[in-house]
Amino acid sequence: MLPLEQATQLPGPAFTDPAVLDWERANFFSRGWICAGHVDQVSGRGAYIRVETGEENVLVVGDDDGLPRAFLNTCRHRGARLVEEPEGQLRRLQCPYHAWSYGFDGSLKNAPFTEGLTDFDPKCFALHEVRLAVIEGLVLLDLSGEAPPPQAHIGDLATHMAAYRTPELKRARKVVYEVGANWKAIAENYNECLHCPGVHPELNRLSHYLTGETYEGSGLWCGGSMTLSEGVETMSTDGATHARRAIAGVDERVILYFLIFPNTLISLHPDYVMLHTLWPRAVDRTEVVCEWFFEPETMAEPGFDPSDAVDFWDQVNREDWHVCQLTQQGMTSSRFTPGRYTTQEDDVHTFDKMVASRYLEALR
Structure with a gap:
């Protein structure tokens, strides 16, 4: 496995060959957590x-x-x-x-x-x-x-999640999307914000795409942090926390985002947690379930309404799905060859290494 500075991205057939998806379903989705x-x-x-x-x-x-x-x-x-x-x-x-x-x-x-x-x-x-x-x-x-013990799969990520008391949260909303892209294209997109200024200008105003840092630790995950801009309280349509809904004890300036291999995207916000699960339906089609969770006390507040967070991320999600679909369409070209990583794609490289290492194990 080459370091990011020398590596080339996953080959096109990883995203376009139905036989590869069949293998992934058998080996990623049916033989591990x-x-x-x-x-x-x-x-x-x-x-x-x-x-x-x-x-x-x-x-x-x-x-x-x-x-x-x-x-x-x-x-x-x-x-x-x-x-x-x-x-x-x-x-x-x-x-x-x-x-x-x-x-x-x-x-x-x-x-x-x-x-x-x-x-x-x-x-x-x-x-x-x-x-x-x-x-x-x-x-x-x-x-x-x-599969190995689940604690080994989640590893050190459990400590970050525990601060948000994720087992105690309650779901406020759910949206299911049908995305015309390979599941890995969606995972890669989640793992970088290099595209944010052009694709998500509203998101980039709330948190500049070069803020935050990459986290490391044991377990099959990757991700890191984003820092809210001055005067912004949360990621929502107006950037403000409503009805005193902040999660007690967490850093109010930071959003944490993590991918847990293979199908989990979890985003930890100062006042809510967002969970995406990815379900491959075809080599070029993925069902994405997106759910928003809040503290029970917050949801019991008179007039509780999560729409500001849900509407904001529904827009961001749809912007993401659009560029993922464009990527999927472009990869079908007979002249497509995988490009190089940029220095802002550490987490994409980490995810791809999780995928590629399993390909190589099978070839051996």
Whole structure:
């Protein structure tokens, strides 16, 4: 792996070859830790989210004690999907096809007309469980069951997240985007602000693109900080913190942004936390789930309205998606060759090394 000053970016087929994406789905999204979302969405009995990753569809649901469990979203009778909506609240978990029903611990509770079968043991027909961990409020899944400990995956980033009490935050808003670009193009875009003056002039007024510093530490992540401009309180449509919603105890002048490999973008603001999760749907198409989280006390304030933050980032997101799509389109040229990194793309280089090291391991 060459240092940034000597390195060339990932080759075009990494973004345009469907076979490469198939390999990444099998090796990045099905054999290591991925983020399904935030624990707030599955913290009550029957509260669930459903995620599709690679060839698998996974149901994450709060059990009878309100603790998250994860199962393949597949009935053990004829394989029908148990849940269709992306999230919600279940009173009971019953297959819509032949009414086999399950506990929120995955156990088979009722299978009509199986009483007369020979050697039918309900315990053998529980839902297939998926390994799950919650680290600083992030719900992590390991479909292979063989990934290293989740603490090693998050590493030193947990300390930065802990200051924002991320497990205690509650979701205020969610927006789902369909982006016409490879998931890695979106990740690379997130990891640099070299494009900010031209693409995000409003964002650049709130925080100059050359402020901040790169953070380092153990774990599969990269990122760093941005510093708010003088007179700016937060990143929103007017740059002001509303309804005394600042998160107590954090640096009010700094925003932290981190990518957790492979699919998690988390931004820690003085008054809210923003989470993006990336879900590849095709080599040139990615579903991006963006969610905004605030402290419960803030959301309980009379007149609480997160629209200033949501509207601001919705604009920034759409500006990002546009240039990512332009990049995706340009990479299809028969004459495209990967360019060199600039000195402002340390985090892009770090992310690309995470990707490339796994390519090289497979080739060896």
